[in-house]
Amino acid sequence: MGLCFPIFLEEKASDNMIKLDQFLKFVGIAPSGGQAKLMIIDGNVKVNGTVETRRGRKLQTTDTVTVDGRTFVVGDVI
Structure with a gap:
């Protein structure tokens, strides 16, 4: 699965867009899509x-995306 990340990064960077749940997984805030979904739905x-x-x-x-007091600029990550 780790081999997918460079492809994912290139693909999203070329679009200059990424979905919020994918972003949370990509930066390591959410260990899974299900966890990302819960964090978002709960208003966190x-x-x-x-x-x-x-x-x-x-x-x-x-x-910018902020979770638990940590702020990320999307362009600095993708």
């Missing part, structure tokens, strides 16, 4: 300072 994730409850929310490189 903010995008650009606003609570986001849509796991399919598409993030752009300029967006």
